[in-house]
Each structure stands twice: as structure tokens, then as C-alpha cells.
Amino acid sequence: MALRSLSIFDHWVQNAYMAPESPALDWPEGQMDYPQLLKESQAVAAGLQDQGVKYGDRVAVMAQNVPHYFSLLGAASLSGAVLVLINRRLSTEEVRVILDDTAPKVMFYEPEQREAVQDILAQCPSVQTRVALGQSQPGELAYADLLQAGLAYPVQVPANAPYAIIHTAAVQGRPRGAVLSQENLILAGLQLTQAFKLHQEDACLNLLPLYHIMGLNLALAASLGRGRNILLPRFDPVRAAQIIDAQKPSVFGSFPPILSQLMQAIEDQGTDASSLRHVIGLENAENVERWESLTGSTFWTMYGQTETSGLITFAPQSRRPGSAGLPGPLSNIAIQDDNGKHLSIGQTGEITLQGPLVFLGYWNQDEVNAYTFRFGRHHTGDLGRIDQDGHLVFQGRKAEKDLIKTGGENVFPAEVEQVILQHPEICEACVIGVNDPKFGEGIKAVCVRTDSSQVQDRDLIAFVGSRIAGYKKPRWVEFVDQLPKAEGGDIDRAAVRQSYS
Structure with a gap:
């Protein structure tokens, strides 16, 4: 170097x-x-x-x-x-x-x-x-x-x-x-090392995959504190509970349904989870309260993207329920309108970032990069506001970034729709995100069949799952006679969401 x-x-x-x-x-x-x-x-x-x-x-x-x-x-x-x-x-x-x-x-x-x-x-x-x-x-x-x-x-x-x-x-x-x-990843990791006060005696239980930015964040945070990484090849709640009892990790990351399944395993086995100090991720308030009562550890909420080198806001969820935490020390966050104007406290706009955590850009995507980095900031495509105490409140995604986040994985509806429309008995499709008690957000497809079609929901789900990753296939399919259309003839996604979510 x-x-x-x-x-x-x-x-x-x-x-x-x-x-x-x-x-x-x-x-x-x-x-x-x-x-x-x-x-x-x-x-x-x-x-x-x-x-x-x-x-x-x-x-x-x-x-x-x-x-x-x-x-x-x-x-x-x-x-x-x-x-x-x-x-x-x-x-x-x-x-x-x-x-x-x-x-x-x-x-x-x-x-x-x-x-x-x-x-x-x-x-x-x-x-x-x-x-x-x-x-x-x-x-x-x-x-x-x-x-x-x-x-x-x-x-x-x-x-x-x-x-x-x-x-x-x-x-x-x-x-x-x-x-x-490397600078992106080291600085993102150091934010968590500092926030969790990780040191040589600490250990991170790697439940999240290392190809996922948050899994990588936490692994590096432990190493940067000269601590230990405990590797679980794939998530298994019973095995994870046994490791917590035997190897005494102090931190891990979680997306639904990890926490609920792990709590069940801990209760079933009578696991000693007292070594745990911090868990960070996304979870509903009821599960967080139950988890903290069961283990004595603190659940942190967060917001981040691969493009922001991982987490840029985080805080104990109990500090401000419903928020995505406070900006980290290296996260220069602003809320902007479509013209690049900085909005005031409490106003909703696009979450943007400037600083050393902004990624280098998309590989071989010069035009996309120019748009993403307009006005000298990284534009996340997500909507939010900053409350009076500085917490970020996530408020959905811009229309141009119609995204479903299921179990910590990002899925763009257009990708799923393209695969659905390859089925010879489907003539129209609209994919939306819906509330899912297991994964936080789930995938639903609203489809119009051809006149002679007999295809059933399970057949279509299997068809999609055979062509793209299993986590991208719909969990629910609803067949309708027609989909609502906008003035230009395109499917009105907002109307579909309102009627069928």
C-alpha cells in the first residue's frame, strides 16, 4: 500500500x-x-x-x-x-x-x-x-x-x-x-467496531452470508477490533443456538426470519445466550422486545445499501421505535428533493449520502453512475426524513426504484415480471411487495391468464423458481381478469398495490 x-x-x-x-x-x-x-x-x-x-x-x-x-x-x-x-x-x-x-x-x-x-x-x-x-x-x-x-x-x-x-x-x-x-469496507467496519466497542475478547457469529454487504460489514468489524469470527456455513437455528452456548459470541446480524427461529431454538434447548451484547438488523417491535427480554442483549435497527458500503445509520431500536437509527460518524446524510435542494427536518425526500462510504460506482455503467452521483451526492433511490432528534425515518422507495426487500435480499419486480411473462399461459403480470409475517416483506404476483389457460398459482411459482433464485419467486399469486392501466396504457402499479396488497 x-x-x-x-x-x-x-x-x-x-x-x-x-x-x-x-x-x-x-x-x-x-x-x-x-x-x-x-x-x-x-x-x-x-x-x-x-x-x-x-x-x-x-x-x-x-x-x-x-x-x-x-x-x-x-x-x-x-x-x-x-x-x-x-x-x-x-x-x-x-x-x-x-x-x-x-x-x-x-x-x-x-x-x-x-x-x-x-x-x-x-x-x-x-x-x-x-x-x-x-x-x-x-x-x-x-x-x-x-x-x-x-x-x-x-x-x-x-x-x-x-x-x-x-x-x-x-x-x-x-x-x-x-x-x-478497501477504504470503503474498512471505514464501514470501523463504524461498527466503535459503535459496539468490539475488542480482542469479542466474537461475531456469522449468520449472514459473507457475500452480503452486511455480513461482510460485521465480519470486518470483529476483525478490526482484533476479535474472532465464528463461521456457520448456512443458517441453522438449532446449530446457531448451540454455538452461542458453547463459543460465546457477542454480536451478530439478523434479517427475518432469523431472530424468531433462533429464539425458538434458544427456548427449546435452554441455551445460555448471556454472552450476546448486540444484534443488528431489521425486525418487528414485538420480536425485538421478546429477544431483549430473553437474552439481555440490545437489538439495533439500521439502514444501508451495498452502494453505501453497508450500514450508514444505526441505533438501539428501543431508543426511537420506527426509526432506522442515527447517522454514523462517517455518514454525511441529507434529504433532497428531485432538484437537489436540501430539505428541512421533518420533510420527506430522497436519502442521499456524501463521504468515504460512497461506493466507487457500478461496474461498466457510466450513464447510470452519472445519474446516481448527480449533484455531487450518492442518490439511494429511497425516501426518508430526519426527525427532530436526528434519527432517519425510512419512508419507502421512489417510483424509479420499485424494490422489494424480502428476508434481507433485494428483488426488483421488473425482473420477476419478465420471467412470469415467459410462461405461455400468462399475458400480463404485475409484481408487488406485501407484508409477510415471516420475511418482513413478501412477493406477490397479480396476473392475467390467457383465455384457454388452466395454470394454477403453484405451477406458476414453480415455473419462476426454476429460472431465477428461489428467494425471488412469488409467495402468492392472484389471477384477475384485467389489470388497472394508466393513461398511457401501462399497468398502473400503484393501483395494483392499492387493490391487491
């Missing part, structure tokens, strides 16, 4: 020096301390360089919460590679689109994903090296093979260079890759 920069790899170095015996990672099959994490990060960087990866080349990763994520974070930091973090719940076609967009030179995946990945990579000529996070087969390397490469040669990597690409929900049928720098 340059004289006045600090990288994620630098933090691994510092932690190895200052806390050499402290565990960095715990997972079901093992443990790793900071000197080991540092050594493995160096080895993986050298292995990537042996495979021809140079500064700025992309390296795709599609995996559960496994320890390899952390050595790859260190290796990319050292070598200047750009990590493409792929949601493993996406369909093969959605993954192929992301690979086409970013043209990675190397792809990491788990053996259980091998069959699906082989079909995808047959159409992605940019990928020259396939790396299995486990036993390899002909045509691919094993992760362990990379560790034999020797020493990585140093690369000057600016703190504000592209470091990670995380694709957000598809707009106009195609996902956009949000580009984040």
Missing part, C-alpha cells in the same frame, strides 16, 4: 503482531489464529499470481461462509485482485450474467456446486482457472494447491482502488455490480 493508505492485509499483519495467540476464525471443523490467517493470505496471493492474476483482474467467489473467504480477502488486498462475491442462491443463468459482466480470470467454488459451475463456465471463456474449495477433479485446482506457490510479489494497491464487486438486485432485467474499495 501507499504511504498514507491502510489495507485489509495490513490489518491482518497488525493483528498477527499484536494478538498472535488470539483466534481469528472458528468454524465447525477447525480454528485459525491471526498469524495463520496472515500466512495463508500470503500463500493464496502467490498462488493467484502463479495463475496469471494481475492487479485489477477479477476473481470470482461463490461459497457458503467458509474460512477461505478471509484468506481471499487478504490475498486480494495484497495482490490487487478484485473479488466478485456471488450470491450462491442465484440461478445458473443469473450467475452466468455476473461472470459475463465482470470477466473473472479465476473462480472459486465448493465441490457441491461443481456440476452447476461447469455448465456456467463452459459459456464463460474469461475464466482460465477453476479452484475447488475442497478435493479437485480434472480441469480444476484444489484450494490447497494454491498454498504451495511460495511468496507473493508486492503490489502497490491504492486504498480507493476497486477491491470487491457485489451485484445488487436486477434493474431492467440485469444486475448491477457495485464496486467497493
Whole structure:
């Protein structure tokens, strides 16, 4: 790194020096301390360089919460590679689109994903090296093979260079890759390290996936405090309750239905959850009250996006129920109208941000970036107001950003509608977000069938689920004779929402 920069790899170095015996990672099959994490990060960087990866080349990763994520974070930091973090719940076609967009030179995946990945990579000529996070087969390397490469040669990597690409929900049928720098991620993590007062004795239970910006925020927050990350490959409430009892984590992140399922497991097993100090995420007031009474920990509410490097407002939910928290120390938030005018306290407008947490832009999307960064600020597409005490109150989304957030995942209705309309017995469709007691917000499709159609709701749901990620398929379908139309003949989404939500 340059004289006045600090990288994620630098933090691994510092932690190895200052806390050499402290565990960095715990997972079901093992443990790793900071000197080991540092050594493995160096080895993986050298292995990537042996495979021809140079500064700025992309390296795709599609995996559960496994320890390899952390050595790859260190290796990319050292070598200047750009990590493409792929949601493993996406369909093969959605993954192929992301690979086409970013043209990675190397792809990491788990053996259980091998069959699906082989079909995808047959159409992605940019990928020259396939790396299995486990036993390899002909045509691919094993992760362990990379560790034999020797020493990585140093690369000057600016703190504000592209470091990670995380694709957000598809707009106009195609996902956009949000580009984040190391500075973005380090500063976002440090806000939480400071807010939660994390230190060497603390541990983060990684229930949220590491390819999700909030999962990454919390993992880095624990590491930046020289603490420990406890990895759970995928969320299992019973297993999570057992880990809380045995390994004493102090913080984790939650989206519905994680908290309700975990409370049930804790009560069923009589788990000791007294080590927990903070949980942050989104949840209804009734569940928060029950959780805090059960565990004695504090539930924090929040607001953020991948494009803001994660969380930019947060506070204990009990402090101001209904708000999204207070701006963090690095979050210069303003509420603006469509002309860029700053609005007063209590007025509703678009939430905008300026400062070091604003992402670098969308990958290969110059026109979109110009619009997103108009008036010298990042425009979130979300509506809100600041109350008299400085809390952000989220008030929905602008019409141009018609978005459904279900269980922490973003889904654009237009993407789901495109898939529904591929069904030969559907002639019109409108997808809306509705209240969902399990996931907070759910997906409902209101559809017009062709005259001869006999398609049922379960058939259409299965059809959609076979083409895009399962979390994007509708949970409910309602068939109608006609959809309300606006003056220009387009479907009137607001009227559909009013009538059928």
C-alpha cells in the first residue's frame, strides 16, 4: 500500500503482531489464529499470481461462509485482485450474467456446486482457472494447491482502488455490480467496531452470508477490533443456538426470519445466550422486545445499501421505535428533493449520502453512475426524513426504484415480471411487495391468464423458481381478469398495490 493508505492485509499483519495467540476464525471443523490467517493470505496471493492474476483482474467467489473467504480477502488486498462475491442462491443463468459482466480470470467454488459451475463456465471463456474449495477433479485446482506457490510479489494497491464487486438486485432485467474499495469496507467496519466497542475478547457469529454487504460489514468489524469470527456455513437455528452456548459470541446480524427461529431454538434447548451484547438488523417491535427480554442483549435497527458500503445509520431500536437509527460518524446524510435542494427536518425526500462510504460506482455503467452521483451526492433511490432528534425515518422507495426487500435480499419486480411473462399461459403480470409475517416483506404476483389457460398459482411459482433464485419467486399469486392501466396504457402499479396488497 501507499504511504498514507491502510489495507485489509495490513490489518491482518497488525493483528498477527499484536494478538498472535488470539483466534481469528472458528468454524465447525477447525480454528485459525491471526498469524495463520496472515500466512495463508500470503500463500493464496502467490498462488493467484502463479495463475496469471494481475492487479485489477477479477476473481470470482461463490461459497457458503467458509474460512477461505478471509484468506481471499487478504490475498486480494495484497495482490490487487478484485473479488466478485456471488450470491450462491442465484440461478445458473443469473450467475452466468455476473461472470459475463465482470470477466473473472479465476473462480472459486465448493465441490457441491461443481456440476452447476461447469455448465456456467463452459459459456464463460474469461475464466482460465477453476479452484475447488475442497478435493479437485480434472480441469480444476484444489484450494490447497494454491498454498504451495511460495511468496507473493508486492503490489502497490491504492486504498480507493476497486477491491470487491457485489451485484445488487436486477434493474431492467440485469444486475448491477457495485464496486467497493478497501477504504470503503474498512471505514464501514470501523463504524461498527466503535459503535459496539468490539475488542480482542469479542466474537461475531456469522449468520449472514459473507457475500452480503452486511455480513461482510460485521465480519470486518470483529476483525478490526482484533476479535474472532465464528463461521456457520448456512443458517441453522438449532446449530446457531448451540454455538452461542458453547463459543460465546457477542454480536451478530439478523434479517427475518432469523431472530424468531433462533429464539425458538434458544427456548427449546435452554441455551445460555448471556454472552450476546448486540444484534443488528431489521425486525418487528414485538420480536425485538421478546429477544431483549430473553437474552439481555440490545437489538439495533439500521439502514444501508451495498452502494453505501453497508450500514450508514444505526441505533438501539428501543431508543426511537420506527426509526432506522442515527447517522454514523462517517455518514454525511441529507434529504433532497428531485432538484437537489436540501430539505428541512421533518420533510420527506430522497436519502442521499456524501463521504468515504460512497461506493466507487457500478461496474461498466457510466450513464447510470452519472445519474446516481448527480449533484455531487450518492442518490439511494429511497425516501426518508430526519426527525427532530436526528434519527432517519425510512419512508419507502421512489417510483424509479420499485424494490422489494424480502428476508434481507433485494428483488426488483421488473425482473420477476419478465420471467412470469415467459410462461405461455400468462399475458400480463404485475409484481408487488406485501407484508409477510415471516420475511418482513413478501412477493406477490397479480396476473392475467390467457383465455384457454388452466395454470394454477403453484405451477406458476414453480415455473419462476426454476429460472431465477428461489428467494425471488412469488409467495402468492392472484389471477384477475384485467389489470388497472394508466393513461398511457401501462399497468398502473400503484393501483395494483392499492387493490391487491
